[in-house]
């Protein structure tokens with residue numbers, strides 16, 4: 195019997211990582227090390243936020259359920275922090291890292307402020323290679339265009355590599371409604387598809403799952419042994435189950451990481467080579483491209499390629515960086531350029547730079563709220579810090595709670611390879627949502643009362659003194675009850691005997 199491969203994702207393995215988990219002298223890979231050994235009754239996987247039409251997503255409630263599953267929370271936190279540390283190591287290995295970030299930011303800002311010109315240049319050049327270019331105003335138009343192309347070819351099955359844009363468009367659901375089978379080719383995305391869940395992270399879609407969760411999903415859907423959660427066994431079983439579907443598919447679909455205006459070509463980065471399968475096995479290749487993915491010149495690509503994988507997974511480069519130029523012999527290539535709210539976002543003075551995002555996920559990996567609450571708790575296509583600033587542009591009411599799911603510590607901004615001022619935009623969204631009355635009445639009333647108190651120093655000092663006395667003397671049940679959401683997970687600190695203000699008055703007589 196051949197020896198199983200040592201790991202699933204070589205880039206995730208670093209022998210000198212002090213946080214690595216070793217067994218029999220071997221550093222366990224990402225998936226093995228992050229999950230606990232199989233117990234007789236694995237901890238059930240916490241599910242994501244409950245979505246009720248247009249009603250605001252209760253991220254707090256879903257996060258509380260994730261936190262209440264300690265194995266999942268610990269694994270998720272450690273797994274993502276591991277990625278953050280690897281990213282830091284890669285960053286320290288590149289002396290010009292900050293210059294690269296500034297350059298990437300400048301290229302994106304320049305492109306976004308000349309977007310019409312570069313999009314037309316891309317279209318002309320792509321057409322000159324025989325690519326058929328379509329324009330989609332929104333998700334519905336995108337889905338209809340792709341459906342039309344598939345119908346013209348009597349295609350009934352489509353293999354697809356990971357694309358957040360198609361998630362935005364509700365593409366799989368639409369295709370199911372018109373009787374076309376979609377098969378995800380990215381392993382994590384396929385796990386999520388089989389489990390009927392959305393991706394919980396832009397780079398590692400099933401990162402919130404223990405391997406026992408995956409074993410359960412595969413046992414139900416592809417007939418694996420439910421008691422076997424060995425990652426190599428599971429990956430191989432899924433490969434065996436999916437490969438025949440890939441070989442028989444009528445059409446293939448990819449997303450796009452970067453589209454180069456001067457050449458009319460586009461680039462897809464993966465670690466599994468699955469985009470190449472989607473693009474090259476069937477003769478019909480459709481690529482869905484968000485209009486913000488344009489960069490002007492091929493030489494600019496090098497800047498982003500150096501930043502992308504290092505920021506995402508802490509690896510120097512993705513295993514595959516595939517360039518697509520035109521249809522293969524006897525085949526057809528279609529590109530769908532999708533707006534879906536991007537032009538409108540471009541006009542938002544405080545939020546347009548969120549379009550610089552290259553979907554590396556670094557802001558998610560570093561965010562303490564995201565790491566402890568899981569991506570599905572956001573109930574939106576985009577989660578974590580970038581989600582907090584993109585999601586409200588799709589629906590302010592539905593995602594009105596999200597910008598409050600942040601500590602505003604600024605770590606997201608510090609790691610962002612294209613220098614988006616994420617935490618400032620989160621803060622700006624809070625203001626906008628309050629001004630537009632999109633926040634719950636209780637929150638608005640509490641903020642108004644706090645604002646009144648903080649703007650009156652004398653009243654504030656009296657209130658603090660009264661609170662100190664209350665905290666020191668009131669019975670515990672009066673402080674820690676259902677009305678004190680803050681105290682549900684924390685102890686209120688013991689009040690000091692003397693505040694700095696009263697000490698200053700007593701010792702300096704109020705003089706500077």
Ligand code: SF4
Nearest residue numbers: 551552554555557610
């Ligand atoms: S906002 Fe920045 S850090 Fe977050 S996913 Fe986008 S590019 Fe990466």
